[in-house]
Amino acid sequence: MKERIITGIIAAIVYLGLCLFGGYAYQTLLLVMALVGFYEFATMTKAAPFGAPAVIGYISVAYMLFPWTLMNLTPPLSVDHMIWIVMLLLLSITVITKNQQDIKLMALLFIGAFYIGTGFSYIAETRQAPDGHGLFWTFMLLCSIWASDIGAYFTGKTLGKNKLWPSISPNKTIEGAVGGIFFAMLAAIAFSIISPTLFHIGNALLIGLAAAVVGQMGDLIQSAYKRVYGIKDSGKILPGHGGILDRCDSWLMVFPFVHILMLMPF
Template structure:
């Protein structure tokens, strides 16, 4: 418990500091985290993928990250057509499946390709959001990040002390209904001062709606990663964050939240 609190406190302080600095500071941080997260994701299968399949995956994640940066969109050198990115990575994986004599089989290929899309787009939207003008990018990013942190913390501590009814035992046996509800409540409460401090986000009822949606979707994102880990038979995606697991364990809720908010044009 002590290790988890210390790591969480130091990590949150560092992350929020770079978010406040914004621009390339935050963008660089997210870029590094995305590459680490893809490595962790690929390792959950329990064996080395080889440097070529991993290189293709890193190329895909990098291209998606670059293609969503406002500064590079439309640039003749770095601008990337996303539809061509999908096709390029998929074709490279298929070619290597043949050249490797099926060492990279269709199941491993599918797993890696899904990881490129999931991690690449999730983190790219985190990068893209912070560049919104007039302080809107910082405000939106701060809202989603703090609500997600409050949601995770509330669900963990309340569930640990008072949780009795299992939320989804086949996917995540330790999560409880009581913890889930507490997490949503904590998330919505944290949204209120952010909405008051940043009127650019809109009316308080709208900010509360965003807070509620972020908390609910964040919990679904956490369950999605739990389902992936149950499929591959691992407990944590990594050990880089003592008491929390890996980067993917820490950012799974944020990835899913940014994807969903983007789909419904709420970012």
């Protein structure tokens, strides 16, 4: 527990400090986190972490996290075009190697690169919000996600009786999930009250709901594929906490979701 607390404090100071600073420092942190996350994913799926297919994945993740906006550059390829090329390359490897690199593994690496690269790119995009309030939006989403996690944990411990999805995550309860939604919505409302000119309570309720429901789904998705591969943690880079994917599973789903549904008022 001591190790977990110390790691948590150090990680929070580094992450929130660089998020506060923004710019290239924060973008670099997200890039490193994304690359480490993809390494964890490749290792978990039994792919050679530095083989040619994985390297294609690293390149695609790096492309999505490259600071094009900060450098006032236009990417040579749009993200959807880049993703298509990555798909073509990975599928072609299956043909070139005569199925020594099978289609299932190539498909998994493609999903991993897209899942991780897209998730972290939306986290970066939130911090660079065009309305100039990127720090506010980033903290609001993070606090809503964390409120959901904390609320679900304590509500589940106190009131939890009915299992939510025991075959995937045996400790989660329906009562805990509902508690997580409630606390996430409270957190988002608090940010709305602090800055009512940025977004109204209606938006806050929707964002809080999304942060809790989609965030919990992100957590369950992570639990599901770890069960498939029989592992407890995706990595060991954060002693007591596991890997990057263990800590960011909810973020990687929530940040893209609120952007895609245009819940962020900018």
